[in-house]
Each structure stands twice: as C-alpha cells, then as structure tokens.
Amino acid sequence: MLEPLPSRQIRGLARTFYRRGWMEGTAGNLSIRQGDTLYITASGRPKGTLSREDILTIPLNGAPPVSSGGRSPSAETSIHQAIYRLAPDTAAVLHIHTIESALVSERLGPDLPLPPLEVLKGLGIPDPCVPTSIPIFENDLTVSDIAKKITSRLSGPPSPVPVLLIRHHGTTAWGKSLEEAVRHLELAEYCFRFILGRERLP
Amino acid sequence: MLEPLPSRQIRGLARTFYRRGWMEGTAGNLSIRQGDTLYITASGRPKGTLSREDILTIPLNGAPPVSSGGRSPSAETSIHQAIYRLAPDTAAVLHIHTIESALVSERLGPDLPLPPLEVLKGLGIPDPCVPTSIPIFENDLTVSDIAKKITSRLSGPPSPVPVLLIRHHGTTAWGKSLEEAVRHLELAEYCFRFILGRERLP
Amino acid sequence: MLEPLPSRQIRGLARTFYRRGWMEGTAGNLSIRQGDTLYITASGRPKGTLSREDILTIPLNGAPPVSSGGRSPSAETSIHQAIYRLAPDTAAVLHIHTIESALVSERLGPDLPLPPLEVLKGLGIPDPCVPTSIPIFENDLTVSDIAKKITSRLSGPPSPVPVLLIRHHGTTAWGKSLEEAVRHLELAEYCFRFILGRERLP
Amino acid sequence: MLEPLPSRQIRGLARTFYRRGWMEGTAGNLSIRQGDTLYITASGRPKGTLSREDILTIPLNGAPPVSSGGRSPSAETSIHQAIYRLAPDTAAVLHIHTIESALVSERLGPDLPLPPLEVLKGLGIPDPCVPTSIPIFENDLTVSDIAKKITSRLSGPPSPVPVLLIRHHGTTAWGKSLEEAVRHLELAEYCFRFILGRERLP
Numbered sequence: 192m193l194e195p196l197p198s199r200q201i202r203g204l205a206r207t208f209y210r211r212g213w214m215e216g217t218a219g220n221l222s223i224r225q226g227d228t229l230y231i232t233a234s235g236r237p238k239g240t241l242s243r244e245d246i247l248t249i250p251l252n253g254a255p256p257v258s259s260g261g262r263s264p265s266a267e268t269s270i271h272q273a274i275y276r277l278a279p280d281t282a283a284v285l286h287i288h289t290i291e292s293a294l295v296s297e298r299l300g301p302d303l304p305l306p307p308l309e310v311l312k313g314l315g316i317p318d319p320c321v322p323t324s325i326p327i328f329e330n331d332l333t334v335s336d337i338a339k340k341i342t343s344r345l346s347g348p349p350s351p352v353p354v355l356l357i358r359h360h361g362t363t364a365w366g367k368s369l370e371e372a373v374r375h376l377e378l379a380e381y382c383f384r385f386i387l388g389r390e391r392l393p
Numbered sequence: 394m395l396e397p398l399p400s401r402q403i404r405g406l407a408r409t410f411y412r413r414g415w416m417e418g419t420a421g422n423l424s425i426r427q428g429d430t431l432y433i434t435a436s437g438r439p440k441g442t443l444s445r446e447d448i449l450t451i452p453l454n455g456a457p458p459v460s461s462g463g464r465s466p467s468a469e470t471s472i473h474q475a476i477y478r479l480a481p482d483t484a485a486v487l488h489i490h491t492i493e494s495a496l497v498s499e500r501l502g503p504d505l506p507l508p509p510l511e512v513l514k515g516l517g518i519p520d521p522c523v524p525t526s527i528p529i530f531e532n533d534l535t536v537s538d539i540a541k542k543i544t545s546r547l548s549g550p551p552s553p554v555p556v557l558l559i560r561h562h563g564t565t566a567w568g569k570s571l572e573e574a575v576r577h578l579e580l581a582e583y584c585f586r587f588i589l590g591r592e593r594l595p
Numbered sequence: 596m597l598e599p600l601p602s603r604q605i606r607g608l609a610r611t612f613y614r615r616g617w618m619e620g621t622a623g624n625l626s627i628r629q630g631d632t633l634y635i636t637a638s639g640r641p642k643g644t645l646s647r648e649d650i651l652t653i654p655l656n657g658a659p660p661v662s663s664g665g666r667s668p669s670a671e672t673s674i675h676q677a678i679y680r681l682a683p684d685t686a687a688v689l690h691i692h693t694i695e696s697a698l699v700s701e702r703l704g705p706d707l708p709l710p711p712l713e714v715l716k717g718l719g720i721p722d723p724c725v726p727t728s729i730p731i732f733e734n735d736l737t738v739s740d741i742a743k744k745i746t747s748r749l750s751g752p753p754s755p756v757p758v759l760l761i762r763h764h765g766t767t768a769w770g771k772s773l774e775e776a777v778r779h780l781e782l783a784e785y786c787f788r789f790i791l792g793r794e795r796l797p
Numbered sequence: 798m799l800e801p802l803p804s805r806q807i808r809g810l811a812r813t814f815y816r817r818g819w820m821e822g823t824a825g826n827l828s829i830r831q832g833d834t835l836y837i838t839a840s841g842r843p844k845g846t847l848s849r850e851d852i853l854t855i856p857l858n859g860a861p862p863v864s865s866g867g868r869s870p871s872a873e874t875s876i877h878q879a880i881y882r883l884a885p886d887t888a889a890v891l892h893i894h895t896i897e898s899a900l901v902s903e904r905l906g907p908d909l910p911l912p913p914l915e916v917l918k919g920l921g922i923p924d925p926c927v928p929t930s931i932p933i934f935e936n937d938l939t940v941s942d943i944a945k946k947i948t949s950r951l952s953g954p955p956s957p958v959p960v961l962l963i964r965h966h967g968t969t970a971w972g973k974s975l976e977e978a979v980r981h982l983e984l985a986e987y988c989f990r991f992i993l994g995r996e997r998l999p
Contacts, residue, residue, distance in 0.1 A: 373418075
C-alpha cells in the first residue's frame with residue numbers, strides 16, 4: 192500500500208525540525224487531521240529517522256488505541272485532540288521542544304507579550320503595534336490535565352495567535368493547513384529568539 | 394518554456410536564505426532586474442520551497458499587477474522599485490527578516506554606526522576606520538510610505554553602504570550584480586552579529 | 596569483507612556529531628559493544644571523515660592493543676571500559692567535546708543540578724520536578740586516573756542519569772542501545788544549553 | 798588537464814567554511830604549498846562557489862603575479878608567504894573571518910590567553926593547564942606591513958600555537974598538513990567560542 196500523504200508529510204517535517212534542534216532526543220509530536228482521522232507520531236521514536244510504522248492513525252475524538260504494531264500514539268495525543276476540538280478548521284498541530292520556548296516560558300506570567308515585529312503579520316496580527324500575547328500553561332505529569340486547562344482557557348474568545356506554550360516544556364502551533372501551521376510555529380520561535388536576544392542586551 | 398535564469402536564481406537564493414533562518418514563515422522578498430522588468434517573489438509563499446509560479450514579473454516602473462495566476466507580487470514591491478530608481482545600476486534587491494536586524498534596529502537612532510571591521514571593505518568602504526553607518530527607517534503599515542521615506546532620504550548624496558534597515562522588520566541590500574547584492578547582505582548581517590556580540594560582553 | 600554494522604554506525608554518528616560542532620578537530624570518541632568486543636574510534640582522526648580503518652576492535656576487558664594498522668585506539672579507551680563494567684547492560688558509550696559542556700562544567704561543584712524540564716523524562720527521570728544532577732569529574736592528564744575516579748564514584752548507587760561531565764573537557768553518555776545513548780546525549784546537551792541560556796538572562 | 802589535488806582541496810574546504818559562516822561575503826583566503834609553489838584563492842571571489850579558475854598558483858617566494866586569467870591572488874598573499882617562511886614545514890595556511898575572532902581580538906592585549914581546555918592538546922599543548930596564548934596583531938590597510946609585523950614577532954622563539962589573530966579582522970592557522978591546519982583552526986575557534994561564552998556568564 193502506498194504511504195498516505197499525511198504520513199509522508201509528518202515524517203519529512205519531523206526530519207527537518209530534528210535537524211533544526213527542535214525535536215532532540217525523541218521529543219515533540221506532530222499531527223495532521225484528515226476528516227475524522229488523526230495521523231500522529233508514535234511515542235518515544237527518534238524524530239530525525241521516523242519510519243512509516245512510526246506514524247499512527249487514531250480517531251479525532253475518543254480514546255486513542257493503546258498501541259498499534261508495538262507502538263503507542265504520542266503521550267500528548269489529548270492535547271492535539273483538544274486543539275482540533277477548540278478550532279474545528281485546524282488541519283495540523285505541531286508541538287516541539289526548543290530551548291527558547293523553555294526559556295521564555297520559565298520567567299514570565301500566564302501570558303508572553305509579543306514584541307511589535309513585522310513578522311507578527313504572518314501570525315494573523317494585522318498591526319504589529321497592537322499588544323498581543325501567547326498563553327502559557329503550567330506543565331503537569333498528567334497530560335490530560337494540561338489538555339483540560341487548554342480547553343478551559345481557550346474555549347472562551349479564541350486566542351488571537353494560534354500558538355501556546357507549556358512551561359518548561361515546549362511550543363504548540365496549529366493552522367488551517369500544514370503550511371500555515373509551520374508558518375505559525377516558525378514565527379512564534381522567531382519571536383522567542385528576539386525576546387531572549389533583547390533581554391540579553393544591556 | 395524554459396524557466397528564465399533570474400527566476401531560477403531567486404528560487405535558489407530563497408532556499409539558501411530560508412535554511413539560514415533569514416526568511417522564516419514566508420518572510421522577506423527578493424528581486425532581480427532585467428532591463429525594464431523585475432522578477433520578484435510572490436507574497437506569502439514559503440521561501441524554502443518556492444515553485445516557478447511563485448516568481449512574478451512586473452514592470453520596473455508603474456503599479457504592479459494586482460495578481461497573476463492567483464499570486465500577488467510581494468507587498469513590499471514599492472520598496473524594491475524605489476531602490477532601483479535611486480540607484481539605476483542596481484541589478485538585484487534582497488530583503489530578509491533576521492533576528493539580528495530586528496535587534497540592532499530597535500535600540501539605536503536613525504543610523505546604525507558600523508564597527509571598524511576588515512569586512513567593511515566588501516561593503517565598498519576602503520578604510521574600515523573611517524566612521525560609516527547604515528540608515529534605519531521606521532516601519533509603517535503602509536508600505537508605500539516606507540518607500541517614500543527611503544526615496545526622500547536616499548535621493549540626496551548616495552548612501553555610502555548599499556544597505557538599509559527597517560525598524561523591527563529587516564535588512565535590505567542591493568548591488569550591481571546578484572553576487573554583489575548577496576555579498577553586501579552577508580556582510581551587513583556579519584556586522585550586526587558583531588555589534589550584538591560586543592554589546593553582550595561585560 | 597563487509598564492514599560490520601557497529602563500524603558503519605560509529606562512522607555515521609561521528610559525521611553527524613562533527614557537523615553539529617560536537618567533535619571539532621578530531622575531539623571525542625565513540626564506542627559500541629558487541630559481546631566481549633568494543634568497536635571504538637581511533638585516536639586523533641578527523642571525526643567528519645572517518646574511514647573504515649579508523650574504527651578499531653578491542654577486548655571489552657584488559658589492555659587494548661597499542662596500535663592496529665598504524666592506528667591506536669582512543670586515548671580515553673579506559674573511560675569507555677569503566678562505564679561498560681559499571682553498567683553491564685550498556686551497548687554504546689559516546690564522548691563529545693561541546694562548548695556548552697566545557698562551560699557548565701567549569702563553574703559548578705561536583706554535580707550539575709538539572710532544571711525541571713519536560714525533556715528529563717527522556718533521560719529516565721519520571722518526574723522532572725524531583726531534583727536530579729549529573730556528576731562532574733576533574734580532568735586529568737592521566738586518563739586512567741579519570742577512569743578510576745569514575746569507577747569509584749559510580750560503583751555505589753547507580754547514577755540516576757546515564758551521563759557524566761569531565762571538567763573543561765566534555766560530556767559522556769551511555770545507553771542500553773545506540774539509539775538510547777544518542778537520546779541521552781542529545782538531552783544532556785539540551786539541558787546544558789538551557790542552563791547557560793538561563794544564566795545569561797538578567 | 799585534470800584539476801590538481803590542492804586546487805580541489807581548497808575549493809572543497811572553502812565551501813565547507815563558507816557554510817559554517819567563516820567566509821562570508823568573499824572574505825578569507827586559503828593556500829596549500831606544493832614544493833616551491835603556492836595554490837591560493839583569488840581575491841574577491843565568493844568562497845561558497847569557487848570555480849577552478851579561482852585557484853591561482855604563485856611562487857612561494859617573490860612577488861606574486863598581479864593577475865592571471867582576469868583574477869588576482871588574494872590581497873593577503875604576503876601574510877601566507879611570511880608564514881611559510883617562518884615555519885618551513887608548513888603545508889597549508891588558512892585565514893578566515895569569524896565573528897568570534899573579531900570579538901576576542903578587539904578587547905584584549907597583544908596576546909589572547911587560552912583557557913585550560915582538553916582540546917588544547919590538539920593544538921600541540923601537552924598540558925592544557927600550562928598558560929599559553931595566541932598573538933594578536935593590529936590590522937593595517939597595508940597588508941605587507943601586517944606581514945612584516947608577523948615576521949618580526951614570530952621569527953624569535955616559535956609561537957607555541959600555530960595560530961594568530963589580526964584585530965577586527967580574523968584568524969590564521971597553519972599546519973604540516975592540510976588536515977593538521979584544519980584541526981588547528983577548528984580548535985582555535987572552539988577556544989574563542991568558549992572564551993566569549995564564559996565572559997557572558999554572570
């Protein structure tokens with residue numbers, strides 16, 4: 192059987208992100224939605240060299256199967272599912288572990304204010320000078336509790352930016368297409384690098 | 394039809410710059426002049442994987458067509474046109490969004506003084522110890538207003554260095570050949586990294 | 596004769612690590628155990644371009660041969676042997692010289708406390724908030740003395756994290772498979788980058 | 798005619814160094830000695846894409862030809878010649894422009910003391926704890942004057958480390974083989990990154 196396109200896309204993107212240092216040591220997880228099915232990375236697999244068997248399909252809603260072909264879906268599947276429910280036009284959810292996301296999430300409050308950079312336009316902010324921010328969630332050993340906090344906080348008025356941070360953990364971005372989700376992720380990380388660079392200047 | 398050389402050159406350069414982190418999330422735009430025609434990147438396309446359709450041709454002067462084959466020329470086309478008019482022997486204009494350009498443009502005045510580095514020779518400065526600087530322009534939601542400010546300020550005595558900064562936005566460099574424009578851009582970014590590195594030392 | 600798998604794996608990994616800047620100027624050494632035999636990098640060879648002759652086989656225990664085909668096994672072979680003895684289920688030992696490991700090992704005590712990052716899970720720490728640390732050993736011109744200090748300190752209760760630091764020198768990580776050893780190394784270096792990044796914030 | 802090996806080696810190395818950001822914007826120059834002939838990079842050519850015509854041959858001693866096939870040998874040829882004369886067993890001289898070398902050469906005296914790192918062994922220092930340093934020379938618009946200062950200072954007892962710095966300019970390293978010269982250069986740059994990293998910690 193031919194490998195489905197979402198599976199190939201996830202493997203290609205994981206390799207790219209791994210090479211950028213965004214998915215070190217099997218960290219992070221990526222998913223693409225197709226109808227009521229999620230394609231998602233298996234838990235604990237090295238992201239630079241995913242094989243076809245490392246991409247699992249699970250139902251968009253309901254409990255994921257515990258394992259398939261000796262592999263389990265990402266331990267953070269419930270966070271992906273929560274985001275697809277909160278923003279029903281979402282086609283892809285990307286979660287990575289960067290040093291920069293761990294650093295900006297450590298020191299700041301429940302939100303990370305974004306600087307007035309031109310690149311904010313690519314995050315859906317028409318005027319970079321209007322104050323905007325990214326929500327930060329506490330990390331938790333029980334992943335489903337992180338998912339519940341995300342659902343609770345983001346089910347009100349939608350987040351102005353399709354990105355969230357989990358403290359000491361990483362960045363999650365989403366979009367109406369895989370290309371858009373990648374753009375949101377790249378630009379969020381760009382902002383984090385700028386914020387840290389600015390704080391390091393005297 | 395064979396793909397024209399400028400189109401291939403722009404796509405190759407965009408891929409290289411994307412890999413360097415200089416064109417994250419569809420940011421930036423590149424153009425090459427051939428006679429009275431500009432080859433320029435389309436708006437909002439991911440720069441690491443431009444297709445042939447993502448390079449548009451527009452007239453050097455006058456309003457660009459609003460769209461072509463479902464794509465619009467870069468929103469910053471008027472800045473490219475302004476530079477080709479100000480420096481008529483210009484063959485290429487390159488505009489990128491680096492963290493470093495956003496950082497050095499944030500904190501300083503209307504000009505960024507350059508340090509006395511040997512590499513300034515490659516920017517056309519024969520003696521690196523003679524004080525020189527790069528102009529900084531305010532960012533503006535109306536791109537044509539940025540273009541007007543550039544035209545107004547640079548139509549006097551020509552800038553000693555073929556590079557300018559837009560605050561919180563990015564670097565623009567140009568040259569009499571594509572190779573020269575790339576050299577100017579690389580060396581400007583080199584200077585920005587040096588300036589930031591020096592400010593971070595105690 | 597076909598090149599044995601461990602030899603090919605070491606050469607591929609050395610090339611990857613060299614490209615990351617982890618094995619500059621012939622620095623570092625990598626080994627894989629197969630039964631009672633160690634495959635190990637030869638001393639003083641450039642790690643980006645190892646040839647098949649640069650991977651030597653030596654006995655797991657006892658003195659290594661002084662040279663083979665004009666090459667000597669890594670000067671730090673005794674450290675590899677010590678770790679295979681301390682943790683008998685170890686399949687691979689990886690030793691690299693990063694700037695970050697040299698920096699974090701310089702300023703701190705006999706242990707490097709790790710920050711409460713999600714990625715600690717991949718180092719075998721179930722709860723990132725439980726304090727844990729990596730042992731730091733003094734560097735020594737006599738490598739076998741470093742090996743003795745490692746044996747002495749780690750032969751008590753096993754280190755909670757399969758990683759150690761040698762001051763002003765580098766990182767050593769190990770695992771029950773090559774894949775696991777790579778994961779441990781990547782995540783240790785991730786922690787070092789985070790620690791340094793945090794110290795540089797005001 | 799087949800391309801001579803030194804020419805191919807220089808082009809390959811220039812491409813590698815360019816990709817590392819060590820030869821931005823045509824900066825730097827590389828040479829290999831073969832008997833009484835030097836193979837050296839032409840002036841002002843982009844180092845990532847050198848063609849065969851960009852490698853010139855000049856006599857080891859005496860004035861280099863002003864140009865050959867429309868190209869001139871590196872403007873810094875006299876520095877290369879000075880080093881080959883000072884250390885007659887030298888087979889290769891490598892000169893690059895890194896941000897780090899510009900930064901460490903700016904702030905310090907006539908010498909850069911090296912930190913007690915294990916990697917110093919690869920620079921020919923048997924005991925990293927014995928204080929050692931790299932000489933720093935003032936930059937000068939007249940390159941032959943830099944060459945004279947190098948000759949004057951290094952013709953006494955030989956430099957303990959086959960590396961020198963030119964202030965605000967770059968690093969020069971040499972060795973008895975091309976492989977050794979590359980190792981010296983990589984490890985000098987490693988030390989510079991460590992020195993800067995240490996100064997940036999509180």
